[in-house]
Amino acid sequence: MSNIDRLENWFLQHKETSLFGRYISYDHIAPILDRHASKMKIEVIGESENNAPIHLITLGTGPKKLLYWSQMHGNESTTTKAVFDVLNFLNDAKEPSVKELLESCTLYIIPILSPDGAKAYTRLNYNQVDLNRDAQAKTQKESVVLNKIISQIQPDVAFNLHGQRTIFSAGETNHTATVSFLSPAGDPERTITASRKIGMEIIAHMNSILQQYIPNQVGRYDDGFNINCIGDTLESLGIPTILFEAGHYEEDYDREHTRKYIFYALVSSLEYLASTSVTGAYYQDYFSIPENGKCFYDIIIRDVLLNDKNVDIAIQFSEKLEENTVKFVPKIVKIDDLRKFYGHREIEGKKRVIRHENVTVEIVPEVEMLKFHLDSELFSIELTKR
Known part of the structure; x- marks a missing residue:
């Protein structure tokens, strides 16, 4: 069986269908x-600022x-789903x-x-603090919990799992950045240290x-240094850290x-670490990954007229939680x-006329339709997959 088929089969067999x-919240x-x-060690290691439990899952010897x-950012849930898929895989005694x-x-593993x-x-915690800017001050209970676990475990590699917006491209291209990575800097000079090389090799x-699945759709984050971020803090301590962005x-x-x-990325990195003495010797290929650009909008309507000038309309979705469901609310941003x-x-606007810049956008959830007026006609865009 090829490596492609192997990972695909593992995912299909072990996907956590309840997520x-x-x-994705603690209730899920x-x-x-x-x-x-009954299959692994699961313990409560602390509480959030609003007294919700924070769990640590331990498995392996x-x-x-x-x-x-x-x-770490509550609205970045994709990696949590993947973590439970991986846990199902690691619980398969037949594999x-x-x-x-x-x-x-x-x-x-701290799942949430x-x-x-x-x-x-929301990106912020109960006190409206970004936990990924609290690594030094540690003003929040969640930051204290994470710091305590890091100190106790002294990990050989840390995996900081996040999600990113739809604006990102893999380089300045028309390829969306479906997955992005970063081996963060540990100092303002962004020195390529031994610990960074290990992260880069992985x-x-x-x-x-x-690249076998999503060619040209992997990006690399800018490594500008901010000691208040957890990854930068860990790298400053010599702990190889890998930032994931879904x-x-x-x-x-x-x-x-x-x-x-x-x-696929989590399992392949685990296999690599299990079978290889990672020294950082093969870190150079990290730099072949294009640095992320910001080349995308959710919708662009091409070629409309405003004040006798050809322009394009960019629409971006904002995410709003309603009745435990995330709604995507369209807004004209440029x-x-x-x-x-x-x-x-x-979508081709076909030189329809915008009477003024304050174009009103309305989403009609019952039919999943985006509506707005261009010239004298109502222009509608179906949001459902064609």
Whole structure:
């Protein structure tokens, strides 16, 4: 069986079907934790600012210590889904490779670091603090919990699992950044240290796997230094750290396709670490990954007229939680010549006239239709997949 088929089969067999879509909170994962409790160590290691439990899952007996945390930003849930897919895989006693992985590595996983942010579907925690800017001050309970675990475990590699907006491209191209990585800097000079090289080598390996599935759709984040970010702090301490960013895949606003590729990256990195003495010697391929651009809007309407000038209309969705479902609310964010940008969906305006710049956009959820007026006619865009 090819490596492509192998990972695909593992995902299909072990996908956690109780988790779907963008809204994932503690209430969603609690039954899954209960189900796994007899098979692995699961403990409450602290509480959030609003007294929600924060769990640590431990499995494996190997000498290589790997620490993972997801939903440090509560509205970045794709990696959480993938983490539980991986846990299902690692619980499969019939899978021959699992035994080797768990004998080589010990995994420590915090599935949702910000349960309050996850419940409210927001980047911030209960006190409106960005936990990924609190690594030094540690003003929040969640930051203290994470710092304590890092100090106790002293991980060989840390995996910081996030999600990114639909605006990102893999380079300045029309290829969306479905998955992005970063080996963060540990100092203002962005020195390529021994610990960074280890992270870079692991990322380069994951990229080589992902290119077989999503060619040209893997990006690399800018490594500007900010000591208040957890990854930069860990690198400053010499702990190899890998930032994951789960991004957009064509017509995949639920991030179910992206979830699959995060699963592939997590499993392939685990296999690599289990079977290889990673020294950082092969870090150079990391720099072949294009740095992320910001070349996308959700929708671009091409070639309309405003004041006798040809322009394009860019529409971006904002995410709003309503009745435990994430709604995508359209907003016109730019009217300009957008030839250097791309839309995840593009529509020809055919030189319809905009009477003024305050174009009103209305979403009609019953029929999943975006409506607005250009010239004298009502212009409608179906949001459903064609």
